[in-house]
Amino acid sequence: MPDAVALHAEPHGHGPAHAHHPAQKHHFQTLEQQAEAATLGMWLFLVTEVMFFGGLFTAYLLYRVWYPAAWSEGSQELNIVLGGTNTAVLIASSLTMALAVRAAQTGFRKSSITFLLLTMALGLTFLIIKFFEYREKYRLSHIPGPNFHFEGPHAGQVEIFFSLYFALTGLHAIHMLIGFGIMSVILWMSVKNRFSPQWYTPVEMAGLYWHFVDIVWIFLFPLLYLVDRAHNVA
Amino acid sequence: MSGHISPKSTYYAIFGALMVLTGVTIAVAFVHLGSLNFPVALAIAITKATLVLLFFMHVKYSSRLVKMVVGMAFFFLLIMFGLTMTDYLSRGWFTGPYGTTSAGTQVTITRTPAPVQSESGH
Numbered sequence: 001m002p003d004a005v006a007l008h009a010e011p012h013g014h015g016p017a018h019a020h021h022p023a024q025k026h027h028f029q030t031l032e033q034q035a036e037a038a039t040l041g042m043w044l045f046l047v048t049e050v051m052f053f054g055g056l057f058t059a060y061l062l063y064r065v066w067y068p069a070a071w072s073e074g075s076q077e078l079n080i081v082l083g084g085t086n087t088a089v090l091i092a093s094s095l096t097m098a099l100a101v102r103a104a105q106t107g108f109r110k111s112s113i114t115f116l117l118l119t120m121a122l123g124l125t126f127l128i129i130k131f132f133e134y135r136e137k138y139r140l141s142h143i144p145g146p147n148f149h150f151e152g153p154h155a156g157q158v159e160i161f162f163s164l165y166f167a168l169t170g171l172h173a174i175h176m177l178i179g180f181g182i183m184s185v186i187l188w189m190s191v192k193n194r195f196s197p198q199w200y201t202p203v204e205m206a207g208l209y210w211h212f213v214d215i216v217w218i219f220l221f222p223l224l225y226l227v228d229r230a231h232n233v234a
Numbered sequence: 235m236s237g238h239i240s241p242k243s244t245y246y247a248i249f250g251a252l253m254v255l256t257g258v259t260i261a262v263a264f265v266h267l268g269s270l271n272f273p274v275a276l277a278i279a280i281t282k283a284t285l286v287l288l289f290f291m292h293v294k295y296s297s298r299l300v301k302m303v304v305g306m307a308f309f310f311l312l313i314m315f316g317l318t319m320t321d322y323l324s325r326g327w328f329t330g331p332y333g334t335t336s337a338g339t340q341v342t343i344t345r346t347p348a349p350v351q352s353e354s355g356h
Contacts, residue, residue, distance in 0.1 A: 035237065036297060043300055047307040054311045058318050065323065080260070087256050095249040098240075098290045105239050204237065204292075211290045215283045221256075222275040226263035230271055 023199040035201050042205045046212050053216055056171065060164050060223060067161070070154035072228035074161030077142060077150075079133055083225040086129050087217065093122035094214040101207045104200040109190060112203070116187045119210065123180050130173055137162070165224055172220060175213045182206045238295035248289045255282050 021031050028034035064071045100115035141149035144163040152158060186206045189195065195203060259278040267274060288294040293304055 039296065039300055040303065043303045043307075047303060047310075050307040050311055051314070054314055057311075058314055061315060062318065062322055065319070084256070084260055088253065091249065091252045091256065094252075094286060094290050095245055098245045099242065102239060102242065102245070105237055200237075208291055211286050214290075215286050218282045218286070219279050222259050222263070222279050226259065226275055227272060229263045230266040 021198055023194075023201075031199055035199075035204075038201050038205055039208075042208050046208065049212060053168075053171065056164065056168050057219070057223075060168065063157075063160055063164065064227070067154065067157040068228065070157030071161055072231050073150075073152050073154060074158045074165070075225065075227050075229055077140070077158075078165070078225045079136065080225050080229075082129055082133050083221055086126050087221045089122050089126050089129070090214050090217050093119050093126070094211050096122065097207050097210045101200070101203050104190070104195050104203040105197060107197040109193065109195070112195070113187065113190050116183060116190060120180060120183045120187070123176055123183070123210075127173060127176055127180075130169065130176075137166075168220055168224065172213065172216050175216070179206075179210050179213050182209060238292060240289065240292075240295075244289060248285050251285060252282055 024031050024034055028037065096115045096118040100112050100119060103109075103112035103115055137143055141147055142162050144159045144166065148159050148162070149155075150158045183206060186203055189202060255278050259275055262274055262278070263271070265271075287304065293301060296304075
């Protein structure tokens with residue numbers, strides 16, 4: 001932050017002998033060390049995220065073992081075309097995110113901004129498709145609660161499937177929204193020319209978050225949309 | 235900063251592999267493999283996640299400390315799954331001195347609460 005440096009240049013005696021990159025904090029010896037600390041911290045946060053989603057995945061696993069028939073029936077109700085499209089959209093957004101980080105690493109600011117915008121556009125596409133899926137569920141009365149309605153022998157158990165469907169995809173969608181917010185900040189910082197091949201840590205950390213959310217969906221898609229489909233076809 | 239810079243071709247190759255695996259997992263879901271459907275779907279998902287972790291998230295080029303932290307996440311996740319399932323899957327294997335409880339048997343959820351079982355030995 002150039003402004004911040006100018007502000008406290010006097011109080012702690014920035015001189016030729018004390019020159020360093022403006023983004024480097026004084027408790028780090030080098031930018032490399034600072035980046036390593038940031039990466040480790042980001043990963044520790046992602047570990048807590050793994051456990052956060054892990055609780056819901058445990059519930060999913062347990063109820064799947066208990067109610068395999070209901071899981072199959074519930075899975076049939078999900079829209080495989082929309083879910084599959086969203087999987088492709090998210091994987092594409094991970095590609096554009098990785099390319100945005102690469103462009104920042106190599107100092108191609110404009111290309112980095114383009115890829116960040118593409119990532120945000122794909123993220124938004126995902127959320128819009130998700131909205132239409134949720135609306136379809138609402139119209140079919142597949143939202144768990146007093147108005148839940150499902151024709152079949154295991155209606156009560158299918159309601160549990162839909163509870164987990166909404167909990168898992170809902171939590172994931174909230175992460176997408178937060179990711180969109182993070183991308184907006186990174187985009188703004190890129191436009192303000194804050195990054196350089198010497199320092200692009202925020203772009204890389206935002207990328208880690210974005211890819212993590214992609215990984216969650218990589219598991220959600222087969223577990224919710226595809227599981228036990230073949231068993232009902234036969 | 236000395237971060238690893240992957241060639242663009244790596245990212246495109248990983249993207250291609252992820253898309254192909256997505257297609258495979260959809261196709262396989264409609265093939266009746268019996269009890270193998272779930273493990274196959276899970277194996278494909280784990281492969282895809284590993285590709286994203288290693289190449290998009292640069293874990294392959296990260297320090298050993300970061301690699302250990304990433305491994306730790308999945309290690310603890312497996313402990314959570316493992317210990318939970320050893321409990322739930324083994325319920326009903328053994329009968330207690332006062333007769334078995336219904337734990338471990340498949341329970342049907344009904345709209346009205348199920349009648350309380352009267353034969354408790356306590």
